[in-house]
Amino acid sequence: xxxxxxxxxxxxxxxxxxxxxxxxxxxxxxxxxxxxxxxxxxxxxxxxxxxxxxxxxxxxxxxxxxxxxxxxxxxxxxxxxxxxxxxxxxxxxxxxxxxxxxxxxxxxxxxxxxxxxxxxxxxxxxxxxxxxxxxxxxxxxxxxxxxxxxxxxxxxxxxxxxxxxxxxxxxxxxxxxxxxxxxxxxxxxxxxxxxxxxxxxxxxxxxxxxxxxxxxxxxxxxxxxxxxxxxxxxxxxxxxxxxxxxxxxxxxxxxxxxxxxxxxxxxxxxxxxxxxxxxxxxxxxxxxxxxxxxxxxx
Numbered sequence: 001x002x003x004x005x006x007x008x009x010x011x012x013x014x015x016x017x018x019x020x021x022x023x024x025x026x027x028x029x030x031x032x033x034x035x036x037x038x039x040x041x042x043x044x045x046x047x048x049x050x051x052x053x054x055x056x057x058x059x060x061x062x063x064x065x066x067x068x069x070x071x072x073x074x075x076x077x078x079x080x081x082x083x084x085x086x087x088x089x090x091x092x093x094x095x096x097x098x099x100x101x102x103x104x105x106x107x108x109x110x111x112x113x114x115x116x117x118x119x120x121x122x123x124x125x126x127x128x129x130x131x132x133x134x135x136x137x138x139x140x141x142x143x144x145x146x147x148x149x150x151x152x153x154x155x156x157x158x159x160x161x162x163x164x165x166x167x168x169x170x171x172x173x174x175x176x177x178x179x180x181x182x183x184x185x186x187x188x189x190x191x192x193x194x195x196x197x198x199x200x201x202x203x204x205x206x207x208x209x210x211x212x213x214x215x216x217x218x219x220x221x222x223x224x225x226x227x228x229x230x231x232x233x234x235x236x237x238x239x240x241x242x243x244x245x246x247x248x249x250x251x252x253x254x255x256x257x258x259x260x261x262x263x264x265x266x267x268x269x270x271x272x273x274x275x276x277x278x279x280x281x282x283x284x285x286x287x288x289x290x291x292x293x294x295x296x297x298x
Contacts, residue, residue, distance in 0.1 A: 005141035006259045012147050014255025015154035019209035020232035021247040023202025029178045029242035030198050033101055037108035039229015041078050045207025046214040047116055048074040050125050071211045075204035082203025083196045116222040124221040127214040150212045234278050240291025249289055
């Protein structure tokens with residue numbers, strides 16, 4: 001059994017989980033909301049890309065240029081939808097009990113899933129973009145150029161996000177609101193605008209992951225966001241919910257665990273292994289790998 005092959009496979013899957021997990025952590029870090037509709041924004045991004053591909057197939061052609069163009073459009077569309085979702089479903093409930101907001105997020109998830117099922121049908125759709133390309137051999141392990149390119153795109157997006165949050169004025173506002181939103185209001189920070197911007201960025205990243213998944217795996221369906229939403233949430237919790245670098249680390253750990261677990265136990269045990277590890281891990285370190293204990297604000 002080639003362990004390097006398992007590592008490469010785990011890193012590839014982990015890059016998808018990371019893009020979705022970052023949105024979970026961004027939103028939770030700022031307003032302490034577990035947005036369970038976030039996985040369905042991944043699905044929405046995939047279907048947005050499919051729609052663009054269907055309409056402009058002749059103009060876009062195929063290959064990575066078409067993939068990048070479709071991804072940008074899907075990121076804008078899903079980011080905008082994330083802002084609308086925050087404004088309509090979450091902002092009016094910001095001062096409500098946490099359970100009310102959680103139920104609203106679950107309702108938004110089902111609304112997205114079955115809205116897509118009504119508009120696009122319940123059968124899987126095929127992504128005809130053709131990006132597989134050749135294969136690179138590394139010490140007996142094989143990885144396609146398509147996988148390398150998608151991992152590179154994911155890394156670029158994650159680095160840009162990390163730079164935005166840590167080095168820009170907008171990022172400082174996000175971090176300040178996560179610490180004390182009331183003080184930010186007194187200091188003249190437009191809290192609603194920063195939260196909306198956070199939803200836009202997180203949703204756009206999920207949309208990008210959805211397009212990449214559709215292009216690589218070749219098909220999409222209206223329930224595709226459910227399981228990856230749970231996996232991304234698991235990754236965010238393992239890394240430390242609310243910590244962006246922790247979300248990436250947790251996604252890589254989860255991807256590697258699934259890769260090695262599937263190889264040794266069988267692919268049918270992959271999800272059992274992943275969620276079982278989450279339970280065991282949280283009993284030992286409930287704050288996650290990079291998480292910190294925080295006190296509840298009153």
